[in-house]
Amino acid sequence: MAKITFITQTGTQITAEASSGNIMELAKENNVEGIDGDCGGVCSCATCHVHVAPEHFDKVGKASEIEEDMLELDDNANEYSRLGCQIEISEDLNGIVLQVAN
Amino acid sequence: MTCVIIGASHGGVNCAFNLRKEGWEGAIILYDADSHLPYHRPPLSKTFLTSDDAIEKHSLKAAESYDKAGIALRLGEKVATIDREAKTITTASGTSQPYDKLVLATGARPFVPPIAGLAQAANVHVLRTAEGVLGIREALKAKPRQAVIIGGGYIGLEIAASLRKLGLDVTVLEREARLLPRVTSPEMSTFFAELHAANGTTIACSKNVSKITTDAVHCADGSTYAADLIIVGVGIRVNTELATAAGLKTTNGIVVNEQTQTNDPDVYALGDCTLHHSKHYNRPVRLESVQNAVDQAKVTAASICGKEACYDSIPWFWSDQYDAKLQMVGLSEGYTQVILRDEPGEGLKKSAWYFKGDELLAVDAVNNAKAYVLGTKFIKDRISVNKENLANTELPLKPGNLV
Numbered sequence: 495m496a497k498i499t500f501i502t503q504t505g506t507q508i509t510a511e512a513s514s515g516n517i518m519e520l521a522k523e524n525n526v527e528g529i530d531g532d533c534g535g536v537c538s539c540a541t542c543h544v545h546v547a548p549e550h551f552d553k554v555g556k557a558s559e560i561e562e563d564m565l566e567l568d569d570n571a572n573e574y575s576r577l578g579c580q581i582e583i584s585e586d587l588n589g590i591v592l593q594v595a596n
Numbered sequence: 597m598t599c600v601i602i603g604a605s606h607g608g609v610n611c612a613f614n615l616r617k618e619g620w621e622g623a624i625i626l627y628d629a630d631s632h633l634p635y636h637r638p639p640l641s642k643t644f645l646t647s648d649d650a651i652e653k654h655s656l657k658a659a660e661s662y663d664k665a666g667i668a669l670r671l672g673e674k675v676a677t678i679d680r681e682a683k684t685i686t687t688a689s690g691t692s693q694p695y696d697k698l699v700l701a702t703g704a705r706p707f708v709p710p711i712a713g714l715a716q717a718a719n720v721h722v723l724r725t726a727e728g729v730l731g732i733r734e735a736l737k738a739k740p741r742q743a744v745i746i747g748g749g750y751i752g753l754e755i756a757a758s759l760r761k762l763g764l765d766v767t768v769l770e771r772e773a774r775l776l777p778r779v780t781s782p783e784m785s786t787f788f789a790e791l792h793a794a795n796g797t798t799i800a801c802s803k804n805v806s807k808i809t810t811d812a813v814h815c816a817d818g819s820t821y822a823a824d825l826i827i828v829g830v831g832i833r834v835n836t837e838l839a840t841a842a843g844l845k846t847t848n849g850i851v852v853n854e855q856t857q858t859n860d861p862d863v864y865a866l867g868d869c870t871l872h873h874s875k876h877y878n879r880p881v882r883l884e885s886v887q888n889a890v891d892q893a894k895v896t897a898a899s900i901c902g903k904e905a906c907y908d909s910i911p912w913f914w915s916d917q918y919d920a921k922l923q924m925v926g927l928s929e930g931y932t933q934v935i936l937r938d939e940p941g942e943g944l945k946k947s948a949w950y951f952k953g954d955e956l957l958a959v960d961a962v963n964n965a966k967a968y969v970l971g972t973k974f975i976k977d978r979i980s981v982n983k984e985n986l987a988n989t990e991l992p993l994k995p996g997n998l999v
């Protein structure tokens with residue numbers, strides 16, 4: 495199990511647990527505001543954008559090329575940006591904090 | 597105050613949740629004839645078709661989300677009539693429900709052409725709903741070997757790719773002279789034909805299907821294709837009947853203004869079932885895409901809550917077939933020039949840029965999110981593109997190289 499904390503734009507903190515699936519799916523299951531996931535997780539909509547807490551970024555890893563390009567659609571993108579649907583959940587992610595970008 | 601929404605798919609569900617976000621405090625009642633928890637439609641022809649997953653894996657929202665947001669979900673209930681004077685709707689089972697605001701998000705249904713033998717054939721399927729795909733998945737258990745797909749549009753091609761992945765022999769029959777005739781350029785049609793051929797799918801164009809028998813599909817030119825599984829994907833019919841019967845204005849879709857309002861100020865419509873005037877392209881358009889349903893839903897919710905909102909999104913769409921990820925932005929109709937780019941040395945990575953004179957109208961990108969993203973920005977801001985540089989693939993795709 496990995497415990498993952500989301501912080502929404504309005505400051506709400508939601509911690510959720512999962513051992514599989516991706517971050518976008520987990521956020522949707524837990525009603526995390528600001529994660530829409532309109533394309534269903536195929537890296538086509540950029541509505542699952544999160545900023546990984548800098549100290550956890552190494553655990554999550556860098557965006558792929560297509561993901562990085564898609565992130566450019568969002569003015570809020572920074573060096574810690576990832577698309578939630580492209581982050582697979584595993585034990586290694588236990589304890590990470592994600593700031594919802596929108 | 598009560599807002600009734602008819603249709604709980606991409607459009608209706610997003611509208612319901614957006615209403616809460618915009619501050620609607622009254623009741624929200626969401627009806628759908630489909631009895632499954634509302635789900636994403638795009639995976640139906642892609643990953644949902646090739647997997648054993650339950651449809652709940654593709655839910656638009658978790659079941660608890662509706663309770664939490666105070667949205668009453670009436671699944672398996674078809675709305676039969678709208679009485680605009682009394683401001684009520686009546687379901688097929690006879691229940692009547694008053695509304696203050698009404699939203700039509702009734703989408704579309706597959707068009708089934710009047711082909712001889714089609715209605716009698718047991719192995720013919722259409723694909724628009726989870727139930728439809730579950731039917732195809734059931735049919736696949738009998739290990740059919742030869743699938744014929746009637747219709748070479750995006751959905752037909754995605755089904756072809758999915759069935760190939762499952763190991764069937766697949767033939768796509770298209771009535772027009774090329775694939776995707778109404779939605780893309782001849783250049784991209786050729787690309788898709790080659791992509792499918794390279795993956796072992798037979799593509800046959802200019803094939804007018806005239807008859808279906810137990811084990812074959814027959815064309816007007818005398819050709820015959822053996823088939824133990826037939827899928828019809830020749831387009832849709834918009835669900836406008838409710839609106840028409842209620843006296844709302846419809847022409848190839850329910851006519852809505854920039855606020856997604858119909859000719860009745862208390863009735864809104866959004867998604868696949870609507871015809872709107874595109875501000876950017878300055879013409880009426882009817883779109884079949886998640887983007888359009890989701891973005892119109894935002895405008896509808898804001899408008900109902902008395903906020904200023906105007907639908908002015910640039911359309912975008914995606915399609916996944918084999919290893920090709922297509923992303924399209926804009927509307928290419930009416931283009932006078934297309935510039936094609938194949939990025940050198942990176943495997944399959946291409947883009948088609950459509951211009952009308954100097955104006956960039958649309959971009960189709962294959963495995964090339966950069967082209968898609970740049971295209972989106974350039975179209976939105978009407979930035980003029982340096983076509984010579986664009987055509988020169990020695991220059992990488994970068995904003996600096998293109999303006």
Ligand SMILES: Cc1cc2nc3c(=O)[nH]c(=O)nc-3n(C[C@H](O)[C@H](O)[C@H](O)COP(=O)(O)OP(=O)(O)OC[C@H]3O[C@@H](n4cnc5c(N)ncnc54)[C@H](O)[C@@H]3O)c2cc1C
Nearest residue numbers: 603605607628629637638675702703704867868884885886
């Ligand atoms: C197989 C497939 C693949 C697709 N792939 C893509 C893709 O890759 N990318 C993309 O952008 N788009 C894709 N689309 C298109 C996209 O799914 C649609 O544009 C989108 O679903 C439109 O949403 P909507 O809410 O307007 O209408 P719909 O999704 O059509 O939903 C309308 C709903 O209204 C209900 N309804 C209708 N009449 C009544 C009534 N009288 N009473 C009660 N309920 C009623 C229906 O049951 C239905 O659930 C695909 C569509 C299909 C079918």
Ligand code: FES
Nearest residue numbers: 533535537540579
């Ligand atoms: S859900 Fe669409 S990009 Fe992540």
